[in-house]
Amino acid sequence: MARIQKFDVHQEITNRIVDALESAGEFSLPWIRSKGGSMRRPVNIASGNPYNGVNIVSLWVAAQVQDYPSHLWGTYRQWQARGAQVRRGEKSSLVVFYKTLSIEETNEQTGESEQAERFMARASFVFNAAQVEGLDLASEEQPLPNEPVFDPIARAEAFARATGARIEEGGDRACYIPSADMIRMPERRRFTGTATTSPAEGFYSTLCHELVHWSGAPNRLDRNLVGRFNAESYAMEELVAELGAAFLCGDLGITPEPRADHAQYIAHWLKVLKDDKKAVFTAASKASEAANWLIAREAGQAVA
Structure with a gap:
């Protein structure tokens, strides 16, 4: 049988x-x-x-x-x-x-x-x-x-301020710098947009990606994927940030901006997802936790 x-x-x-x-x-x-x-x-x-x-x-x-x-x-x-x-x-x-x-x-x-x-x-x-x-x-x-009617860009600006993150504009790349606990963004005037996103949408969706990284600091959500994914933890943290940014863009009414560094991570994501059937569940759970935590700060519901 x-x-x-x-x-x-x-x-x-x-x-x-x-x-x-x-x-x-x-x-x-x-x-x-x-x-x-x-x-x-x-x-x-x-x-x-x-x-x-x-x-x-x-x-x-x-x-x-x-x-x-x-x-x-x-x-x-x-x-x-x-x-x-x-x-x-x-x-x-x-x-x-x-x-x-x-x-x-x-x-x-x-x-x-x-x-x-x-x-x-x-x-x-x-x-x-x-x-x-x-x-x-x-x-x-x-x-x-309870879902506000909003101007997406205006709300995105207010949301970024409400997180309390230190955000500085300058340089030629977007990144979160753990040693300084700050987010570095290219000046917003340098964003040109794409066929599906305006320059402002590109700026704020990129900022959301870095805010998810910022949320994982030890004094915040203390997100550490090394023990779970070892050598692939960096790529998985990028997947968490990518998903978290997409979740935030959905909540804020922003079209997500395709990032030029997507391709370099896709192979890593696929390898981990194929090797571990629960990897995407962990990444999505951590991304959801980060997005919900950041949105809660906008409403004054999150602790510092």
Whole structure:
């Protein structure tokens, strides 16, 4: 009797992201909008809550591949509960959630039974608003509760100030300098923009990348990937910054700027992702943590 292979949600999501990276052009990474696909933070239609971590990346990849214009997602039953129906033949996208299970274990020293908790990964299959019928998409796409209506660039400037980071403009490259605990940016007038981004969007999206690096300092989020990824920790920190910047750009309404140094990291990202099916989960989780922490500072919710 043939053995049925267990579905591995970590491997499946990793495979989809790796496929997207391998098929992406040098300057069209899956989390950078090129021609279509919503770059707003994906939101669940039932709860109204945004997705976090690797689920943002997974749904952005799906949105770009299928050119979905909406940031709203839900399971088959969640859409039904809203009076909508997933069209016949539509293919689902994959997200992961963790369920806490209580199990009984025997203490090896005392021989007594103890209750322990384990987190189990579970797959959930969701559909974009563009895949359903019977939904007034225009009304659903209104700003979410507590989501401000803003001029993206004006808010980006206010956001950068609110972080409290020391940011100096000058020189010819963008970088975070740990020894001085400061961010160095080329003067904003030197940004020329691209076919899909204005000069200002290019400046602020690059600044978001460096702010994610800044957030990982020992006196802030204390992000250290060396123990997890060893020699590949530098490339993975760049992936965290890349994803974190994309998450921030989605929240701030900025089109992410393709960076000229993307290509040098892609090979490293692919190697680590292929070798470790949970690597992208770690990177996306750290990126989500950094983006949420930085946004919280804007609202005065984060500690210094």
